[in-house]
Amino acid sequence: PPPNALAQSFGQYYSRQYPLPPVAQRYDGIAFRTATKQLGYHPYPTPCAINTVEGFQGRHACVNCGFCNGWGCPNGAKSSTLTTVLRSAVATGRCQVRSECYAFQVKLDATGRAKSVLYVDRNFAVQEQPARLIILACSAVDTPRLALLSACSTHPNGLGNNQSGMVGENLTTHATPSVVVQITDGVHSWDTYRGAWNTISIDDFQNLSSFGDLPGSVVFPRGGVVSAVGPSPGYPLGSGGPISLAVGIMKPPGLYAGGGNTFSPTGAWGAGLMQAMASGYGGAAYVLGVCEELPQANNRVDLDPSVRDVYGFPVARITYTSHPNDLAISEYVANRLVAVGDAMLASIGAAGSSAAAPTQSMDEAPRYFVHQHGTMRMGSSPATSVVNRYGQFWDIPNLFVADGSLFPTAGGYNPTHTIEALAHWVASYIAANGASVMAQTE
Numbered sequence: 001p002p003p004n005a006l007a008q009s010f011g012q013y014y015s016r017q018y019p020l021p022p023v024a025q026r027y028d029g030i031a032f033r034t035a036t037k038q039l040g041y042h043p044y045p046t047p048c049a050i051n052t053v054e055g056f057q058g059r060h061a062c063v064n065c066g067f068c069n070g071w072g073c074p075n076g077a078k079s080s081t082l083t084t085v086l087r088s089a090v091a092t093g094r095c096q097v098r099s100e101c102y103a104f105q106v107k108l109d110a111t112g113r114a115k116s117v118l119y120v121d122r123n124f125a126v127q128e129q130p131a132r133l134i135i136l137a138c139s140a141v142d143t144p145r146l147a148l149l150s151a152c153s154t155h156p157n158g159l160g161n162n163q164s165g166m167v168g169e170n171l172t173t174h175a176t177p178s179v180v181v182q183i184t185d186g187v188h189s190w191d192t193y194r195g196a197w198n199t200i201s202i203d204d205f206q207n208l209s210s211f212g213d214l215p216g217s218v219v220f221p222r223g224g225v226v227s228a229v230g231p232s233p234g235y236p237l238g239s240g241g242p243i244s245l246a247v248g249i250m251k252p253p254g255l256y257a258g259g260g261n262t263f264s265p266t267g268a269w270g271a272g273l274m275q276a277m278a279s280g281y282g283g284a285a286y287v288l289g290v291c292e293e294l295p296q297a298n299n300r301v302d303l304d305p306s307v308r309d310v311y312g313f314p315v316a317r318i319t320y321t322s323h324p325n326d327l328a329i330s331e332y333v334a335n336r337l338v339a340v341g342d343a344m345l346a347s348i349g350a351a352g353s354s355a356a357a358p359t360q361s362m363d364e365a366p367r368y369f370v371h372q373h374g375t376m377r378m379g380s381s382p383a384t385s386v387v388n389r390y391g392q393f394w395d396i397p398n399l400f401v402a403d404g405s406l407f408p409t410a411g412g413y414n415p416t417h418t419i420e421a422l423a424h425w426v427a428s429y430i431a432a433n434g435a436s437v438m439a440q441t442e
């Protein structure tokens with residue numbers, strides 16, 4: 001494969017080359033590359049986990065249809081779990097997938113070891129599945145919820161809560177400073193309908209301490225990755241997606257358009273709406289940061305005291321307040337990225353403007369919350385973490401976690417590759433030590 005620019009610039013973080021060449025750049029990605037280079041940054045192709053070579057691992061190559069984000073891939077090029085790990089596991093004949101089942105309790109035996117999972121099957125019948133070893137991987141909202149739902153006489157506040165009391169705490173997401181790069185000349189188009197959602201990034205905003213004009217309100221100068229992103233037809237509700245765009249335009253003037261959009265609503269319907277859609281969709285490209293938000297104990301998942309799900313169990317209640325540092329970072333990065341947008345427009349000779357999306361706290365404007373981590377944090381002491389460095393409950397040796405809830409901090413990247421790496425890390429530990437793990441008692 002061709003050399004990876006990131007490996008060249010920041011090679012110390014990479015032990016070996018990626019197995020495949022990067023996905024094709026979109027038009028806005030090429031402009032982003034030109035613009036960021038001009039401004040002294042270091043663009044590199046975003047690692048996308050998308051198959052770019054026909055036949056690799058028996059799958060098709062990406063055809064740049066643009067439906068990655070929010071939809072299944074029509075030809076299996078996107079390396080989602082369904083087409084990779086699950087398929088391989090089922091093919092061994094030693095893995096059974098029971099879909100449409102809802103786990104609601106992990107049961108313990110008299111020695112304190114996990115012994116079974118209670119679940120409701122697709123016919124609404126309660127089943128009990130005995131197991132020698134159990135892994136929770138319901139993501140950062142439902143894994144702590146399941147641990148809390150599993151409260152019993154020896155773990156009255158939920159599994160994992162006896163020592164640290166931290167189950168559900170330190171929920172984190174990402175600040176998402178963004179800039180809309182709007183073409184207004186009616187001639188050019190970013191042509192963002194096709195291709196993968198995120199094809200090019202820079203890491204120059206990861207450590208903000210080197211930026212001389214950082215405001216005093218930033219106490220922890222950690223930013224994150226910045227990328228040129230969609231809209232894409234597969235992401236209709238995201239910034240600039242067709243539905244989010246139309247809904248934003250149709251709102252009464254004076255309201256926030258929502259969805260990260262920075263234009264002002266006009267309330268247009270009919271022909272006016274169609275005209276606004278024609279200039280907005282395809283005319284807007286986005287520069288998006290994924291910046292670290294600080295873990296806070298009060299940002300958490302717990303069991304809702306009154307709302308129940310369809311099975312009668314308490315739903316997860318999410319409590320989240322943005323830290324002032326999160327807001328300061330977001331505002332600073334967004335304002336810096338306006339220059340990137342302006343340089344993108346100049347690079348293609350288009351008339352237009354770049355505008356930073358408003359920075360709002362989660363309390364003011366609940367935004368979409370697609371990255372979730374931190375609620376079952378891993379660590380080196382049972383006093384300050386829920387599980388150990390292998391995702392193993394401190395006091396239930398045959399119970400593990402393998403998802404984003406392990407993250408002690410959010411990091412400044414889209415999280416899924418790290419979640420996958422952690423799943424491998426946990427699985428490798430179990431594979432190497434399974435027999436002794438299963439023999440351990442508290």
Ligand SMILES: Cc1cc2nc3c(=O)[nH]c(=O)nc-3n(C[C@H](O)[C@H](O)[C@H](O)COP(=O)(O)OP(=O)(O)OC[C@H]3O[C@@H](n4cnc5c(N)ncnc54)[C@H](O)[C@@H]3O)c2cc1C
Binds near residue numbers: 102198370
């Ligand atoms: C719109 C959107 C865009 C995103 N874009 C990106 C991106 O660009 N890059 C990136 O890195 N990440 C992105 N993410 C985040 C990414 O999807 C998650 O990080 C990733 O899916 C987490 O994987 P997981 O297997 O840990 O959890 P999940 O994929 O959430 O899987 C958890 C599974 O557990 C099941 N489950 C939950 N509770 C129970 C229960 N009680 N019983 C039985 N089953 C249960 C759920 O049904 C689900 O199938 C995006 C997310 C969204 C929603």
Ligand code: SF4
Binds near residue numbers: 067076196
């Ligand atoms: S653009 Fe995305 S959805 Fe379309 S083929 Fe490529 S990986 Fe699959």
